Structure formats: structure tokens, C-alpha cells
Amino acid sequence: MFRRSKPETTTADAAAVTAREGGKGRPTPTRREAEAAAKARAKVPRTRKEIAQQQRQAKIESSQKVRSAMKTGDERYLMPRDKGPVRRFIRDYVDSRFSIVELMIPLLIVTMVLGYSGNPDLRSMGNTLLLGTLLLVGVDLVLLRRRVRKEIARRFPGEPLKGTTYYTITRAMQMRFMRMPKTQVKIGQELPEHYR
Structure with a gap:
């Protein structure tokens, strides 16, 4: 009866309080999640040089498949004129x-x-x-x-x-x-x- 009553807090106020206290408003990711996110960011090319390098690597892999198919006769990787x-x-x-x-x-x-x-x-x-x-x-x-x-x-x-x-x-x-x-x-x- 003689106690002070706490004001009721809304969810917006709670988020603001959390943001002020801890800062980021979300749980810290585990090490596994952080490493997976870093690998995903590393795979996405950011510059034109990285994009060109990735395309060059894909072309090299494709030509190696075609070359091996030319030796073995594997129809999946032959050029369209030979299929x-x-x-x-x-x-x-x-x-x-x-x-x-x-x-x-x-x-x-x-x-x-x-x-x-x-x-x-x-x-x-x-x-x-x-x-x-x-x-x-x-x-x-x-x-x-x-x-x-x-x-x-x-x-x-x-x-x-x-x-x-x-x-x-x-x-x-x-x-x-x-x-x-x-x-x-x-x-x-x-x-x-x-x-x-």
C-alpha cells in the first residue's frame, strides 16, 4: 500500500533499455555461426577483380571436364557438336x-x-x-x-x-x-x- 508502484513498460521501452544497456539488441552468435557467416561473406566476390577471378576459375574447371570427356567419351561433358x-x-x-x-x-x-x-x-x-x-x-x-x-x-x-x-x-x-x-x-x- 505504501510502496511505490513501478510504471508499466511497453515492449518499445524494453527494447530501448536493452539497446542502451548492452548495445546491440540481439544475442551474440556462437563461434560456429560466426565462422559460417565469415565463409559466406568470403565466397561472395566484392570487387571486379574477384568476380573475374571466380569466372576464370569456373571456366578452367569446365574446360577440364570437357577435356577429360574428350578422352573418355563421357557424353555429359562433350561439346554440343559431339553429343x-x-x-x-x-x-x-x-x-x-x-x-x-x-x-x-x-x-x-x-x-x-x-x-x-x-x-x-x-x-x-x-x-x-x-x-x-x-x-x-x-x-x-x-x-x-x-x-x-x-x-x-x-x-x-x-x-x-x-x-x-x-x-x-x-x-x-x-x-x-x-x-x-x-x-x-x-x-x-x-x-x-x-x-x-
Whole structure:
């Protein structure tokens, strides 16, 4: 009865009192929470230099995945031009046959030796050998194109043939050990009937 009565405090007054006494108005984060927040802040790039470095790192990782896929034939990471069952069939078909392009480098070396020999007869023989080789390569590529298109029409009915000729010829014009994606079949190996 003779006591003093305390004034009733509202929540706004309580927050103001807490802010004055302790300062921040929220509980102190645990060490684990503080470290997690610091890691999250560190991952977010702040400057253009950090953004460029992060993009460069992502590009390096992506190219490493593509490079390893080119060696193993993993379809998930291949470039779009190499993906799909039709492209895989073209690669296997070209790789399973022996082509005259495989002999191009040795024949070019022989042609150069004959050309620089100084003898006009040997030089003319070298030129004839070079022209004959180029003619055989052209005939081989035309026949290869026809066979591949025929096989694609048989194995993949309804698939568009657009781009298959270019893909076939560029694959066939490379030396076997330089082809990317790497060859997965041996010369003369029987190909599976279904590629889906």
C-alpha cells in the first residue's frame, strides 16, 4: 500500500533499455555461426577483380571436364557438336575403318624428299604421287559420305542429316591419334546395331 508502484513498460521501452544497456539488441552468435557467416561473406566476390577471378576459375574447371570427356567419351561433358547417338555412330564408323588419310603424312614426307632431290624426274614423280594421293583421298571421302548417310538413314530413321557430312569429313581428315573425342573402337571392329 505504501510502496511505490513501478510504471508499466511497453515492449518499445524494453527494447530501448536493452539497446542502451548492452548495445546491440540481439544475442551474440556462437563461434560456429560466426565462422559460417565469415565463409559466406568470403565466397561472395566484392570487387571486379574477384568476380573475374571466380569466372576464370569456373571456366578452367569446365574446360577440364570437357577435356577429360574428350578422352573418355563421357557424353555429359562433350561439346554440343559431339553429343547424341548419331554423332557417336559417325565417330565409331569413321574410326573403325582404315582410310588413305592415315598415309598422308608419310606420303607428304616422301613427296618433299623427292621434290628437293634436285632431279627433275624424281620431282615430277613426287608431284604425280602427291596428286594421286589427293585424288584417292577425295574419292575415299565421297564414298565415306555416301556410306555414312546410308547407314544413318537405316539405323536412325527420321533423324535429320544436316551437319553429318561436315562432321564425317572433318573426323576422317584427322590422323587417328589426333582425333577428339578419342577413338573408342579399333580398326575393323564390328559396330553395335543400336546407339540409343
